[in-house]
Amino acid sequence: MSDNSLTIKLLILPHGKGLTVPGYATADSAGMDLRAAIPEGEPLTLAPGERGLIPTGITLAIPQGWEGQVRPRSGLAIKKGITVLNAPGTIDADYRGEVGVILINHGDRPVTIERGERIAQILFAPVVQAEWHLVPSLDRTQRQGGFGSTGL
Numbered sequence: 001m002s003d004n005s006l007t008i009k010l011l012i013l014p015h016g017k018g019l020t021v022p023g024y025a026t027a028d029s030a031g032m033d034l035r036a037a038i039p040e041g042e043p044l045t046l047a048p049g050e051r052g053l054i055p056t057g058i059t060l061a062i063p064q065g066w067e068g069q070v071r072p073r074s075g076l077a078i079k080k081g082i083t084v085l086n087a088p089g090t091i092d093a094d095y096r097g098e099v100g101v102i103l104i105n106h107g108d109r110p111v112t113i114e115r116g117e118r119i120a121q122i123l124f125a126p127v128v129q130a131e132w133h134l135v136p137s138l139d140r141t142q143r144q145g146g147f148g149s150t151g152l
Contacts, residue, residue, distance in 0.1 A: 006124055009061035013098060015039070016057015019116050031071060031121030034058075034101060036113050044113045046105040051085050054119055056099045062124065064093045069123045070101055076119070081107020084120050093127070 010021065015037050022032035037057030038044050046052055062068055068091030076082040085102040101120045105111050113119060 006063065006066065008063070008124070011059045011061075013037070013057045013059065015055065019057055022056075022058070022122060031123045033073070033118040034070065034099065034120045034122055036115060036117045036119050038113065038115050040115050043115075045110050046082070046103060046113065047110050048081075048105055048108055051102060051104040052113075054101045054103055054113060056101060056119075058099050059096055060091065060099060061096065062091060062093045065127055066093055066124055067091060067127050068099070069125055070099070070120050071123060073118060073121055080111045081105055081109075082111055082119075088123075091122075 012019075012021070019035050019037055020033075022034055024032055034056045036044070037055045044052060044054065060068060070084055070087070070089035070091065072083040072087050082103055082105055085104040089102065091099060099122070103113070103119060
């Protein structure tokens with residue numbers, strides 16, 4: 001492990017038994033692959049435009065001051081049009097439920113998800129909690145517009 005490593009407690013739920021534990025595919029991978037913990041022989045098919053909550057069969061105890069970020073896998077996006085609907089999905093440090101992944105099929109064909117298939121990736125990041133400071137006005141900057149105000 002590198003100097004910026006983090007230890008996270010992982011509990012495998014009964015329906016997640018036998019699946020590969022999330023891990024890094026290469027030494028420099030930023031995210032660990034999450035796998036579908038759907039029943040063997042009962043694939044899930046997402047029609048074009050359909051979304052579904054896919055179980056992963058794991059729960060986590062993320063340390064205080066950190067979050068888990070569930071992100072799409074680029075291969076699923078380009079090859080099948082599948083992405084994480086609320087990307088990035090946030091897993092708070094105090095959440096102890098099963099990690100679920102909301103997938104949506106943006107493609108033009110039905111896509112079938114099988115047990116153990118890599119469906120998303122999870123990254124961990126430090127969290128900074130902000131406090132509001134109410135003021136009567138803000139400093140002006142050169143950029144006053146929004147949504148395309150800097151050009152195309």
